[in-house]
Amino acid sequence: MRYLEAADHAEIYVSHGYPEQTVDLGEIRMNYAVAGDPELPAMLLIPAQTESWWGYEAAMRLLADRYQVYAVDLRGQGRSTWTPGRYSLDIFGGDLVRFIDRVIKRPVVVCGLSSGGVIAAWLSAFAAPGQVRAAVYEDAPLFSSQTDPAVGPSIRQGGGPLFRLWHKWLGPQWSIGDFAGMRAAMGREIPAWMLAALHKMAPAGTGGPPAAPPQDLREYDPEWADAFVSGRATVNCDHESMLRQVKVPVLFTHHFHHVDPDTGQLLGAITDLQVRRARQLIESTGNSFTYREFPGMPHSMHGHDPATYVDTITAWADDLATSPAPVQHGVPSIPPQRHGEDMTLRTHTIGERGLVASVEGLGTMGMTAMYGSPDEAEAIRTVHRAVELGVTMFDTADMYGPFSGEELLGRALKGRPDELIVATKGGGVTLDETGKIVGGPNGSPDYLRACVEGSLRRLGTDHIDLFYLHRVDPGVPVEESFGVLADLVTEGKLRYLGISEASPANIRAAHTVAPLSAVQTEYSLFSRNVEVNGVLDTVRELGIGFVAYAPLGRGFLTGAVRSVQDLPAHDFRRTAPRFADANLEQNLSLLDRIVATADNLGVTTGQLALAWVLAQDGVTAVPGTKRRTWLEQNVAAAAIELDPAPLAGLSAAIPVGAAAGDRYAPMGMASIQE
Missing domain, CATH: 3.40.50.1820 (Alpha/Beta hydrolase fold, catalytic domain)
Structure with missing residues (x-):
């Protein structure tokens, strides 16, 4: 710090x-x-x-x-x-x-x-x-x-040139940088219409900007100007x-x-x-x-x-009567869905086994782990707002927290209606009873049975709607892992099964033992390997649904991250290769390719990127967020209808393999099958 x-x-x-x-x-x-x-x-x-x-x-x-x-x-x-x-x-x-x-x-x-x-x-x-x-x-x-x-x-479109000028010339806080250079640059870097308006705004008799830096600019940190014009x-x-x-x-x-x-x-x-x-x-x-x-x-x-x-x-x-409202305590009850709202999501069938859910779910990893400090109250409000907007699938995992992600979702959805689908994952890492990570992927039958029992307890339910093997254990045949999961379906503890970050061969092997409803893998304009490595072809051939996690490139496609310094101190993306300085400049140039299309459609780059994912055949997206503001933007993206030309243009703008850097640090890459 x-x-x-x-x-x-x-x-x-x-x-x-x-x-x-x-x-x-x-x-x-x-x-x-x-x-x-x-x-x-x-x-x-x-x-x-x-x-x-x-x-x-x-x-x-x-x-x-x-x-x-x-x-x-x-x-x-x-x-x-x-x-x-x-x-x-x-x-x-x-x-x-x-x-x-x-x-x-x-x-x-x-x-x-x-x-x-x-x-x-x-x-x-x-x-x-x-x-x-x-x-x-x-x-x-x-x-x-x-x-x-x-x-x-x-202001980004209008006052942006002025903010950029401050950021360029003023230097860090408690210095004044090159104030004379900034004055000289105004004629070159500020549009004529804005210069005229600035002169109009100047106090009478001054003729425009001051000749010497005023005190407020001496104490001003120009990073604020950059944050304002970039949208951060x-x-x-x-x-x-x-x-x-x-x-x-x-x-x-x-x-x-x-x-x-x-x-x-x-x-x-x-x-x-x-x-x-x-x-x-x-x-x-x-x-x-x-x-x-x-x-x-x-x-x-x-x-x-x-x-x-x-x-x-x-x-x-x-003139006001401003008596303070009473303070509310505890977890508020889950609200009803508001199907009359403009943003209410449509539903579809995931795969061919009858799993029905909204076309866009809610990923909850960031609510308790990985993306900076958690805020449980806002996280629960976000889950409840999702229900209001018609989101019916909520995605978590035992390793989120660990354990606290499932516990939070269980509290937020207590007394949930039957149409809400809770999806969780196990076996991605080996956790002891306290939630400490003590090993890598674990697909052994005994461990997976213990995972399911723990998830049931933390979620406060007697069954899990959709359970994924989070990662394939290289030391256990996937058929053995899904043998015990099939037994748990028979016992009524699991309804539908899925697998995450698996190769086409392991998808086929698992599906032979226990028919899969969903395969979950990272998929976005920045992560398109499933289009060329056989995963999408395999799930479509077998009638399995495809669920895309991180469809916003872990927030990168929103334009919110222009530097690693934009990320909270404890955000795991600080160690992710795609956000590293060595790769960031190239990835930002890819993002800039879709800005004009977003502007023409009157949407954000994040909404455009999410609409692209949702436009792919048979794909369900689970963008993650811990705030209602992002949630509402994401849900609104489901209403964007992309014509074939802009859809193809987006695919061409960020082709397969264009993003610089791996999706995870080496340890994370070792557990996925690309």
């Missing part, structure tokens, strides 16, 4: 009017300032990407007679510390949930400017019940901050889904916004169209949406005109 400290840069850092305090939140040490009597209601102020807490100083003085006001730094600003790869709005939201719990310790009104306003929106949707009383979104780039917005122009900042923060879950009254203030008449590009946070969509979504939740427009106001109203800012939010707050 690397920290950047203001104390190491005394020649740059400037102290401010309120004393700073610091709290250790685990992954970040956050500094903040506070003003006002602790007996007053609490208010939390969240700065924009180039601000520190001190941008709120004047507003804090005016608010302090009505509220105890907390202003924070988040992104390596001011004296706050920063760790690489944490530039993501949902991560910041999680930081602030902990801040409210540990520091404020009572319900709070949250107010944020720009990206801070999006974090205020995240908190008003996803914070624990009772934490947030009301929310102010100050000129927040809702929709327009997304990489592929559903509504209106995006909002990769787990789908605004449409977020605003559908807002739980509190909202005040939206709308300031400068310029849409160039010739190009349609946006300079400003958000268009009128996008504001109307935000209102529609928030009001659909039963919460009030109050809109205040200030066309002549710069982006930061609290900095430019703090008196108007304070008058606006206090007058609005005076």
